[in-house]
Structure formats: structure tokens, C-alpha cells
Amino acid sequence: MCTGASGGVVSSASDDEVGGFHARLREQLQKPEGARLTDMPELYGERLDYQGDHLLESTAPADPFALFDSWLADAFLAKEQGVLPEPTAMVVATCVDDQPSARTVLLKNVSDDGFTFFTNYNSRKGSELSRNRRVALHFGWYPLHRQVRAEGITQLVSRAESEAYFATRPRDSQLGAWASEQSSTIASLEELTNAYAEAERRFDGVAVPCPEDWGGYRVIPSTIEFWQGQPSRMHDRLVYRRAGLGWTRTRLAP
């Protein structure tokens, strides 16, 4: 739990718990407090040998969303086995004034239309998307030695869809959406804690509505690339490109 000066709960782990967690990780790496990872000569040698079933034109579906569905299902299986904690985590990259920026969001829907995520429309990503709708997505399913990349444009999802999803969120996440003007500068953790407490008071005993400036984006891809790691860095890469109502498919060198 992370508690501010006023004692209000902001997230789900205490400073001690978080500090303890990181201290234990450092202990496992046998690095003293304050030591830098770049002191480790092992970084040059840090790599895995990748492997997996080959991604073949003869067996891969003609529709990239069908392939995405089956890889997402594999990612959920890996979650069940405790090796892939967040199968729906994806990085979304935006670009304005020739400066790309990227951050992780959670995939909340995928259909033949595209990939949907939810956020604050006034956040940095929201303001960048209002200037340039082009994005890149990246799913890093590392324990499966797989990645998926997509490029395309974003559309706002309907207000009804945003409200419907918002209504399913845990109450503390709903309150958090009201408390946080995402990406704005704040003076202190206490300011955030106070804003959360204010949201709790404001909606005491009533359902928390979806803020006007909060909602979804759907990424409509024009390309989707599937990457399956293979031994000797001879990885499989199949890229699907939209062509009229269908898709073309090409193999890329790794």
C-alpha cells in the first residue's frame, strides 16, 4: 500500500512492502544498496536462446486477428502457468513534432475492428493522439519468445462503450480516474492522496460515473507483424498488410 501524509490509500502496496520487495530483488542479484546494474559485466552475456513452433505460411491463418486470438490465448495459458503476468499489457507509441513517446496500457478489447484501450483523454498520449492519430503497438510476450507489432490509426470509441467499460472497473480505479489528471505535474504525493480522498467524499454512497475526459481508443491496424523467436537468431517474422478488404502476408528476415 502506498499511503500519503494524510494516510489515504492510493495504491495497493505500502512503502515498506515495496521497499522490501526491491531490497529482496537486489539481494538476489547480490548487489548492495545503491550499486548500479551497469557495474555488472554480465550484461554483454545476458541473452536467451529462443525457440517455439515455426510460424509458417502454410499453417498461419490468412486473417491476422485469428492468429492474434490464438497467440493471446497462449499468453493467457502462460499466465495460468505463472510465467506471464500480464498477457494484455501492450506498449502504445505516439508521435508528435518528430518525437515518439511510448507507454504501457492494457488491451481491453480486440475484434476485427482493432485493439481497444482506455485512458484519460487529456493525458500526454491523449493530447498527442488529438494531433496525430498514427500509433504503433507492441505486445512483448517474452516468456513465449514472441512479440506482436502493429501500426495504424486510432479512433475514439463511443461514449456508451467507455461508460460500459468504466462501470466494470473496481471502485478504487474509478475513483482514481477522478483523482488523477493524468500526465499533469503535481506538487506531491499528498496532493494526489487528497484528490483521491475528495473523490471518495464526492461519490460517497453513489455509483462513480465515467469522467467526461476518460474513455477508449481503438487502434485500427494497417500492418500487424508476428515474431516467433527461433534458435540461432533465425526467427520467424510474418507481416500482414491490409489490402482492400483482406490482408497480404510477407515473411521478413529476422
Ligand SMILES: Cc1cc2nc3c(=O)[nH]c(=O)nc-3n(C[C@H](O)[C@H](O)[C@H](O)COP(=O)(O)O)c2cc1C
Ligand atoms: C502494466 C501497465 C498497465 C497500464 N495500463 C494503463 C492503461 O490501461 N491506461 C492508462 O491510461 N495507463 C496505463 N498505464 C500507465 C501508463 O503506462 C502511463 O504511465 C500513463 O497512461 C500516462 O502516460 P502518458 O503520460 O504518456 O499519457 C499502465 C502501466 C503499466 C505498467
